[in-house]
Amino acid sequence: METDSSLLSSELDLQQQEQLYQQLLLQTMEKNASEVPPESKVIRPQPGFCVKTLTMPDKQKMFVNICQSAAVPPPPHLSREALVELLESEDPSGYxxxxSLGEPHTELDNSSQGCTVYDVVISEEFFQKCLKDTLFQQFLIAVSLEGLENKYNLELSRDCKVLKNRKFMGSVNEQNIRTKSRPVIQEIDPKDNTTLAPAKRPEFCLLVEPPVGDPEFLIAEIQLAGVASSHALILDLGEDRLVLNARPSLYHLDCFMPFFIDQEGSVAQYNTNTQILTVTMPVVSS
Known part of the structure; x- marks a missing residue:
């Protein structure tokens, strides 16, 4: 992945940053002036299959409903041969x-015992592919568990089981495919410098503009509490990847984008008042 150091503005005027950010948003909103975009889009996913696993290290029973919806875009095309090669490379994160990862909800299992359930929604097209090929199904389960671990700070067992003759556990809830959570900003004690703790994964949200129709921009808003200046930040953008480091070993974020982005046309601004890094990335049309 190539590094483009010019993407990260250094000590730009805050007012200029805000104007540029608003200008990019207005470009998409003007094209949808006849239709007021909703703050979020609620979808009703269709059941698919249910996976049983355990939380670690307490080994509490947990279920994952793998669901499908036409509202979720399919992933880039991947042949079975390419998937085998990808898995053999031990770096499946490249795909x-x-x-959409839903909030946890409590249901009753077959023994009438309370259990925690998460709903994961993928595209109908990719779901059908996973039904026809167990290798794709296993890959889907693995990336779903990884996504839940990253989003909800979990540790899940990979010794999981697909339940036979059961499409879902409990109920399949409606989901908001554009949830903008309120990140918790943690205070950092500057006096505690005796031992450098491992870099933390910052709270962030990823927005799509416009929220309906073909995406034109991806906007990442990253909370960086304790970072006083953009000079402490190193931002790298790949065609579908964002890597951010805050020195010295304060934050580290490595995430993949759901769409390919225009690296050269992307803009990043750091607001020292709110301590939020906003990265606006044009989506490359397919």
């Missing part, structure tokens, strides 16, 4: 599956 990303767009998915």
């Amino acid at each position: 990303r599956v767009p998915m």
Whole structure:
């Protein structure tokens, strides 16, 4: 992945940053002036299959409903041969599956015992592919568990089981495919410098503009509490990847985008007042 150091503005005027950010948003909103875009889009996913696993290290029972929806875009085409090669390379992170990860909900299992359930929604097209090929199904389960671990700070067992004759556990809830959560900003004690702790994964949200129709921009808003200046940040953008480091070993973020982006046309601004890094990335049309 090539590094483009010019993407990260250094000590730009805050007002100029805000104007540029708003200008990019207005470009998409003007094209949808006749239709007021919703703050979020609620989808009703269709059941698919249910996976049983355990939380670690307490080994509590947990279920994952793998669901499908036409509202979720399919991933880039990947042949079975390419998937085998990808898995053999031990770096399956190079292929990303767009998915919506729902909030946990409590249900009753077959023994009438309470259990935690998560709903994962993927595209109908990719779901059908996973039904026809167990290798794709196993890959989907693996990336779903990884996504839940990253989003909800979990550790899940990979010794999981697909339940027979059961499409879902409990109920399949409606999902908001554009949830903008309120990240918790943690205070950092500057006096505690005796031992450098491992870099933390910052709270962030990824927005799509416009929220309906063909995407034109991806906007990442990253909370960086304790970072006083953009000079402490190193931002690298790949065609579908964002890597951010905040020195010295304060934050580290490595995430993949659901779409390919225009690296040269991307703009990043750091607001020292709110301590939020905003990265606006044009989507490359397919």
